[in-house]
Amino acid sequence: MKKRFIWGTVIGFPIYTLLVYLYLFHWTTPGVPEAFEGTAADPSTFMTESEMALSEEYSKYRNLLFFIGIPVEALIYLGILIFGWSAMFKNFSERVKFITVPLYVLLLSTVVWLISFPLDYLGYQLSGRYGISTQTFSSWMKDELISFWVGFLIMAILISVLYFLIKKAPKRWWLYAWLLLIPFFAFMMYIQPVLIDPLYNEFTELKNPELEEKILALADEAEIPADRVYEVDMSEKTNAMNAYVNGIGSNLRIVLWDTTLNRLDDNETLFIMAHEIGHYVMNHLYMNLAGVILSSFVGLYLTYRLIHIVVRRWGGAFGVQRVEDITSLPILFLLLTVLTFVSTPVELAVSRQAEKAADNYAIEMMPDKEAAIGSFQQLTINGRSEVNPPLLVKYLRYGHPTMMERIIMLEQYENE
Numbered sequence: 001m002k003k004r005f006i007w008g009t010v011i012g013f014p015i016y017t018l019l020v021y022l023y024l025f026h027w028t029t030p031g032v033p034e035a036f037e038g039t040a041a042d043p044s045t046f047m048t049e050s051e052m053a054l055s056e057e058y059s060k061y062r063n064l065l066f067f068i069g070i071p072v073e074a075l076i077y078l079g080i081l082i083f084g085w086s087a088m089f090k091n092f093s094e095r096v097k098f099i100t101v102p103l104y105v106l107l108l109s110t111v112v113w114l115i116s117f118p119l120d121y122l123g124y125q126l127s128g129r130y131g132i133s134t135q136t137f138s139s140w141m142k143d144e145l146i147s148f149w150v151g152f153l154i155m156a157i158l159i160s161v162l163y164f165l166i167k168k169a170p171k172r173w174w175l176y177a178w179l180l181l182i183p184f185f186a187f188m189m190y191i192q193p194v195l196i197d198p199l200y201n202e203f204t205e206l207k208n209p210e211l212e213e214k215i216l217a218l219a220d221e222a223e224i225p226a227d228r229v230y231e232v233d234m235s236e237k238t239n240a241m242n243a244y245v246n247g248i249g250s251n252l253r254i255v256l257w258d259t260t261l262n263r264l265d266d267n268e269t270l271f272i273m274a275h276e277i278g279h280y281v282m283n284h285l286y287m288n289l290a291g292v293i294l295s296s297f298v299g300l301y302l303t304y305r306l307i308h309i310v311v312r313r314w315g316g317a318f319g320v321q322r323v324e325d326i327t328s329l330p331i332l333f334l335l336l337t338v339l340t341f342v343s344t345p346v347e348l349a350v351s352r353q354a355e356k357a358a359d360n361y362a363i364e365m366m367p368d369k370e371a372a373i374g375s376f377q378q379l380t381i382n383g384r385s386e387v388n389p390p391l392l393v394k395y396l397r398y399g400h401p402t403m404m405e406r407i408i409m410l411e412q413y414e415n416e
């Protein structure tokens with residue numbers, strides 16, 4: 001099995017990479033369809049030649065890295081199982097009583113992190129080389145380590161509870177785990193903006209008093225209290241622009257990156273703000289939570305069914321005797337990785353619908369077409385984005401409609 005895995009990876013992975021490369025660099029052509037040439041969605045109408053070339057190149061490399069990354073996580077878990085590392089991690093962890101499971105999780109996360117580090121680092125390098133990321137290596141590394149430890153802490157708790165449930169209720173654990181996950185997801189969404197996000201960046205109220213007045217007036221129009229609007233200092237890290245809504249309950253908030261506030265003119269910023277207000281008032285965060293709860297029900301049930309099959313068939317070869325044994329964790333992660341990948345296109349399609357609704361809401365609220373289109377063009381320029389990505393990229397990566405779709409929607413919008 002080891003040999004088959006090694007040969008499969010050594011031969012299969014380069015072939016896969018080559019196919020992806022050909023797809024991105026040769027089989028698909030960037031640019032806009034003839035029907036939209038010369039419109040506001042055509043990059044040649046709002047970008048210089050060199051900006052267009054850089055965006056095109058950057059997007060291709062970025063997409064290549066994304067596709068290369070897809071099978072990596074699954075391959076790591078599979079490799080860990082086939083080489084018997086899972087049993088090894090367990091033997092080591094068992095030397096320390098009471099924290100066997102957290103220690104096992106730490107070993108597993110460290111190995112996964114180390115193996116996937118080169119790809120992460122390449123992403124950081126690429127972003128810096130194309131003038132998007134302005135982060136120093138140490139600042140980037142600090143963020144990496146924070147997310148590693150935050151992720152580990154959460155994972156250690158979840159996995160400890162999960163394996164306790166598997167032992168106590170071999171047939172119903174997936175259901176009990178799901179019931180516990182509902183308050184957990186809500187709790188995580190609640191603390192995200194106040195406990196997790198501030199670990200990476202500083203959140204303040206809006207700093208530019210004139211713009212603040214206009215933004216808060218807009219928020220007020222939608223009955224959103226002023227203390228729900230924040231500015232975050234992203235300019236220390238990136239040239240890209242963004243804004244988002246997160247949190248739930250009393251922590252629900254709209255966050256504007258300072259890059260957006262600094263670089264767009266007032267009306268353009270207000271359009272972005274109106275888009276976020278759209279998410280806020282249409283309760284997209286709560287729908288998102290409901291979606292996560294629903295998909296985790298299906299995911300856990302399928303994992304429960306599949307993990308027994310895998311352990312029965314390959315448990316011997318993997319050194320995994322029983323499902324309730326912590327050595328089965330890489331199988332669980334492997335299954336979750338595959339299930340997540342399979343459900344991604346559906347989740348992204350749902351997200352694109354929500355984004356489209358927010359764009360519609362925004363243009364109704366702020367019917368300044370020129371500013372709206374201008375803001376999307378600036379977003380494209382500063383993020384070195386592609387307006388019209390290849391289809392596979394759209395279905396696997398895009399939680400927003402493509403910029404071409406968004407700008408055309410705005411162009412075709414009729415003021416009443």
Ligand SMILES: [Zn+2]
Pocket residue numbers: 275276279355358
């Ligand atoms: Zn949005």
